[in-house]
Amino acid sequence: MTTRTTAPSRPLPDLAALAALATGTGPALEVTSPSDGRPLGVVRQAHEGEVAGAVRAAREAQKGWAARPARERAAVAHRFARLVLDRRDEILDLVQAETGKARIAALEEVLDASRTAAYYGHAAPGLLRARGRLGALPLLTKTTELRHPKGVVGVITPWNYPFTLPASDTVPALLAGNAVLIKPDEKTPFSALLTLALLREAGLPERAAQVVVGPREVTGPAVVDAVDFVMFTGSTATGRKVAARCGERLVGFSAELGGKNPLIVLGDADVPAAAAGAARTCFANAGQLCIGPERIYIHEAVRERFTSLFLDEVSRLQVGPGTSWETQVGSLASPAQVAKVRSHVDDAVAKGARILAGGAARPELGPNFFAPTVLADVPETAVLCREETFGPVVALYPVASEEEAFARANDTGYGLSASLWTAPARGRKLGARIEAGSVNVNEGYAAAWGSHSAGMGGWKESGMGRRHGPEGLLKYTESQTVAVQRVPIAPSGRMSAEQFADLVTAGVRIMNRFF
Incomplete structure (x- = not known):
């Protein structure tokens, strides 16, 4: 095999400015490049109380964000998709610096993040619209299925794809009307902070998405314990722990885990x-x-x-x-x-x-x-x-x-x-x-x-739920059924309970033939 050694061709983005976007005033975390060990920058970590405070701020921001029309939220995703491509080389430089990966591998992150945002920008208004459903009694029952946001979504991401995983999980959660708290791996916080910076440049309200940095064994559980839904990417062993913690709180959970x-x-x-x-x-x-x-x-x-x-x-x-x-x-x-x-x-x-x-x-x-x-x-x-x-x-x-x-x-x-x-x-x-x-x-x-547009995720011990496709957005919503009844579903006038039972049984026989 052959080898190549080349130096970076241009300066990295302003890492101090990116670090300022992190929510936290705790101990400084120095980030180094794995390819040569050089220091890249310093970011402040969030302690548990600051994670809880970030979630409270997110809840307030979420109300106004969710009140916007779906197409207005989708416009932010489309602008983000364009910005990612426009800033391709800046993103590639930073991802390479934080991970040491080859440039062609880093390109996958740029393309995936842009395409994911554009797909959901196009699909979200349709996926979220109110849908008429077959009612209990045709013509007499008008049934509608609505989609509501979960509230605050926690997105916990690993170091191997530090730009696209925060982006591709955060964008559909935002388009569903949620606020998002991103917890990146402590080895690669700047790529997630660049994701946040581009989302805000695309028009996202300041507190609708935030980044908290800190040790996985401290900051991760603090996020899981505070949010209304968790999207986790990482090992199967850690995924089991996150799932158990979510189960105790009865909050939703989706995960992409390990594979062989x-x-x-x-x-x-x-x-x-x-x-x-x-x-x-x-x-x-x-x-x-x-x-x-x-x-x-x-x-x-x-x-x-x-x-x-x-x-x-x-x-x-x-x-x-x-x-x-x-x-x-x-x-x-x-x-x-x-x-x-x-x-x-x-x-x-x-x-x-x-x-x-x-x-x-x-x-x-x-x-x-x-x-x-x-x-x-x-x-x-x-x-x-x-x-x-x-x-x-x-x-x-x-x-x-x-x-x-x-x-x-x-x-x-x-x-x-x-x-x-x-x-x-x-x-x-x-x-x-x-x-x-x-x-x-x-x-x-x-x-x-x-x-x-097709779901992606694991069977067996490789995960739960899906990213991409309709499920990749709808998992961040609560389904609600509203049924409006024109006449009561009960015996009326002098009708006996037995006559009512015979009538509805006959009606169900007819319905079963056609619906």
């Missing part, structure tokens, strides 16, 4: 395309994305050819820091992430796995670089076989049949995303056999992720 995603190459696949797509997908964002594949199942008929082409593609991946568009694999997010990746690889090798590519850190590139790694013969007893690694590591597994491929792909507690390479004519039918919320046929993850 499969990529399946069947005997009829376009093997060169599959090899190139797998290399691009498995090592996108240095493997630090919930929807990226970590397991490749290869039909025996194409195993040798695919493996050879795949390793060749991996060897050509360009790894390094900086802002070059040619770099494909950037830094991991932290020393802890490097240590986790190394421990998974070492454990697998100690138990019999073979390293076909990579397998080691790249400290000459920066403190948190790890080589794109391909393993074979990974035994079931290896941690890497079952647990999410969340780094640039993938394991190859040969399979003798399609049935074995699908059985092994589904043999996991996770069900977030999957990639299937086969003849296009068979794609949808075979894709439906995979137990995952998103299945990409002849693509790694971008096809489903970029289909913003």
Whole structure:
């Protein structure tokens, strides 16, 4: 594999001005760049009382925001979508500085945030309008379903996609009429603060969205305990804790959690395309994305050819820091992430796995670089076989049949995303056999992720609820049914209860035939 080392081409956004947008007067948090360890800036953390105060301010702002027509709220989303594209390079520079990811990986955040905002800007007025429903008694009952905002939504986001996750979860919550409290990971607060700055520039009232920064074990629970709905993205282990806390309060909860995603190459696949797509997908964002594949199942008929082409593609991946568009694999997010990746690889090798590519850190590139790694013969007893690694590591597994491929792909507690390479004519039918919320046929993850009008989320231990699609907005609302009755649904005049029962039974028989 080749390496690239380039310096940033322009200064970062004014981080002091962004830090001033954070709600908090607590201890200073210094943020550093994982690619080279340089300090980026300082932001004040919020203590528990300030989180509660932010929620109180949000409740007041929410009343006026929700009173605006849906189309007026949608106009803010459209302006935000345009600003994100207009400020593309500024966003890319900051995201790269905070995460160490390659520029092409950071671009995904810009495009996703803009498209999500534009989709909901178009869809929200229709999704939120009052809808007539079939009444209890046709012509005599007028039934309407209304949508009301939850109130204040807490959006808790991780470090791996620090711009688009706050944006893509906050925008639909706002368009539904809620106020939002964003709690970003403490390693990447400035990207979330830039999201907030652009929303306010697009016309969002000041307290309708706020950012609170602080330790996940303190600030996170404070947010969960104060808001009316929680949108959480992170590990399955933490998701269980958030869900339990929400359950105690009987408030709504949605989550995208971990994954151990499969990529399946069947005997009829376009093997060169599959090899190139797998290399691009498995090592996108240095493997630090919930929807990226970590397991490749290869039909025996194409195993040798695919493996050879795949390793060749991996060897050509360009790894390094900086802002070059040619770099494909950037830094991991932290020393802890490097240590986790190394421990998974070492454990697998100690138990019999073979390293076909990579397998080691790249400290000459920066403190948190790890080589794109391909393993074979990974035994079931290896941690890497079952647990999410969340780094640039993938394991190859040969399979003798399609049935074995699908059985092994589904043999996991996770069900977030999957990639299937086969003849296009068979794609949808075979894709439906995979137990995952998103299945990409002849693509790694971008096809489903970029289909913003369709829901995205996990089965099994990979999450609850959906982002994107109608559910991605409607989950932030309360449904209310208002039924206006013209005449009482009860015996009238001299009608006996038995006569009333016979009448309504006959009426229901007729209704059942047509409705």
